[in-house]
Amino acid sequence: MLTDLTSTLGLSVPIVQGGMAWVSGSRLASAVSQAGGLGVLGAATMDPRELRRHIHAVRQRTERPFAVNLPLILLRADGADRVEELAHVILAERPPVVITGAGSPAKWTSTFKEAGLLVGHVVPSARLAQKSHAAGVDFVVAESNEAGGHVRPHGLATLSLVPQVVDAVPIPVVAAGGITDGRGVAAALALGASAVQLGTRFVATQECEAHAAFKQSLVAAGSEDAVLYGPEGKISRGLATPAVQHMVELAREGASAEDLRAARGIDRARLGCVEGSIEEGILPSGSGVGLVRELPTVAALMDELMATARGQVEAISERLGARAPIA
Numbered sequence: 001m002l003t004d005l006t007s008t009l010g011l012s013v014p015i016v017q018g019g020m021a022w023v024s025g026s027r028l029a030s031a032v033s034q035a036g037g038l039g040v041l042g043a044a045t046m047d048p049r050e051l052r053r054h055i056h057a058v059r060q061r062t063e064r065p066f067a068v069n070l071p072l073i074l075l076r077a078d079g080a081d082r083v084e085e086l087a088h089v090i091l092a093e094r095p096p097v098v099i100t101g102a103g104s105p106a107k108w109t110s111t112f113k114e115a116g117l118l119v120g121h122v123v124p125s126a127r128l129a130q131k132s133h134a135a136g137v138d139f140v141v142a143e144s145n146e147a148g149g150h151v152r153p154h155g156l157a158t159l160s161l162v163p164q165v166v167d168a169v170p171i172p173v174v175a176a177g178g179i180t181d182g183r184g185v186a187a188a189l190a191l192g193a194s195a196v197q198l199g200t201r202f203v204a205t206q207e208c209e210a211h212a213a214f215k216q217s218l219v220a221a222g223s224e225d226a227v228l229y230g231p232e233g234k235i236s237r238g239l240a241t242p243a244v245q246h247m248v249e250l251a252r253e254g255a256s257a258e259d260l261r262a263a264r265g266i267d268r269a270r271l272g273c274v275e276g277s278i279e280e281g282i283l284p285s286g287s288g289v290g291l292v293r294e295l296p297t298v299a300a301l302m303d304e305l306m307a308t309a310r311g312q313v314e315a316i317s318e319r320l321g322a323r324a325p326i327a
């Protein structure tokens with residue numbers, strides 16, 4: 001199953017593992033790349049030395065292509081910009097692909113491209129996809145508000161976002177947000193996507209660096225358990241842990257953005273994702289979490305995703321080919 005993007009990136013399956021703060025290090029990323037997809041290191045929560053170490057570790061484990069995810073708005077606790085120091089590591093180490101997001105693609109795209117990297121940018125709308133194309137990116141990741149992590153509160157859903165982005169730009173589009181099994185993969189490709197990006201589903205795998213309690217929470221969660229929370233401008237989707245429920249209640253009572261920011265704190269994602277604190281922590285999760293029922297290896301998951309997607313395509317074409325009996 002090859003698409004324009006899989007040929008450009010050198011993948012054997014159209015599956016990208018979303019870059020994820022705290023939980024997508026070299027173990028997860030190399031497993032995904034080794035299985036034929038695009039493994040992505042989540043640089044947002046790494047310091048330059050850690051990022052360099054993870055890039056080296058991926059290269060030791062696989063010769064296949066991988067990427068670094070670099071959100072373009074990253075501040076240190078003292079307010080200093082962290083993007084530049086991480087960008088310098090990327091320029092020195094030259095992973096084959098960099099996927100930027102959360103900021104303007106205008107500033108870094110040409111620098112990365114001049115260094116020979118393929119560049120993708122995460123967008124929530126057709127308008128921002130066009131801006132990214134104008135900035136020179138090679139592909140866009142159309143991420144809906146069904147995704148885990150930071151989202152646009154009034155953003156589009158995957159079903160309406162992806163075809164609008166596909167129509168808006170002449171470059172490959174990766175669909176992201178709520179895609180959790182092979183049916184979602186087939187649906188996204190049917191919408192015109194060249195590949196899919198999954199985040200939540202990859203957290204619930206053997207190789208993911210996330211704390212076991214986070215993974216078990218994903219397996220236990222049902223269809224209504226991934227909710228939107230947080231202060232204006234920093235809305236996220238995650239499991240309704242006690243800390244998140246508190247933020248949802250505060251918002252319902254009309255709390256100020258300042259109060260919501262205080263309730264969110266600065267360390268809750270690490271507490272949830274790394275320490276496994278369900279009580280105090282935040283556990284980012286997409287809206288498809290109710291479909292997560294076990295913790296497979298990455299290779300088994302990717303085989304299953306592709307087998308189900310192929311089965312769906314065959315079943316659909318049979319259904320479309322069948323004529324309704326004439327009464």
Ligand SMILES: Cc1cc2nc3c(=O)[nH]c(=O)nc-3n(C[C@H](O)[C@H](O)[C@H](O)COP(=O)(O)O)c2cc1C
Pocket residue numbers: 017018019020021023042043044069071101122143146147148149150176177178179180197198199200201203273283284285286287288
């Ligand atoms: C735990 C977690 C952390 C994430 N951190 C980041 C991040 O640092 N940068 C980013 O661009 N996206 C981040 N995302 C979004 C993913 O890259 C991906 O686009 C998203 O998870 C897709 O939606 P899904 O979770 O429904 O599969 C994160 C998602 C999760 C679940």
